[in-house]
Amino acid sequence: VTLKESGPALVKPTQTLTLTCTFSGFSLTTSGAYVSWIRQPPGKALEWLARIDWDDDKFYSTSLKTRLTISKDSSKNQVVLIMTNMDPVDTGTYYCARSKGQPVAGYYHYGMDVWGQGTTVTVSS
């Protein structure tokens, strides 16, 4: 299982960022599979952004939901994240990660078990 993020390294303030996560070794049509996007500003903590599930359910960070759109193309094994109105505070490394449901005591749990290497995005004029 591998995932790889791609997208522009530099965007200007107010522009829209489009990131693509291309994966292999699993299918996002398989029950219990998720792909999430997470970012990390330089020297700061991880921040979860969004998630798309095998059945096309989508979830967003409350603080960023008005700026984010996540989608998938299962035929291409890709997940796309769009973030609008970019600002310098959005500078950082953006990761995508896979989760698969693992049963524990009758319930499924979804730790992110495989991550991409990350792609660095700088927002500057």
Added chain:
Amino acid sequence: DIQMTQSPSSLSASVGDRVTIPCRASQNISTYLNWYQQRPGKAPNLLIYAASTLQSGVSSRFSGSGSGTDFTLTISSLQPEDFATYYCQQDYRSSTFGGGTKVEIK
């Protein structure tokens, strides 16, 4: 939103020490809690899921405990490769990461 708090943000320890890293949720999340290790310049690595289940391939010196709002990651005997930052993450409702605890060399 569910907030995840990790305090302290850093701690110093020596090789061979037993280290405990706490994480607190702002509301009951049952056992929907995961732990990750991140080394500088690298992507995070899943250590523990469901609060206490060791991810395949992860050393047994790592263990997790807790339920509800209070959780702990324990490293039984700190090794040189364990100096890193550790994050908790809830997936009870949507998802949130804690602010991380950096384990530094004393």
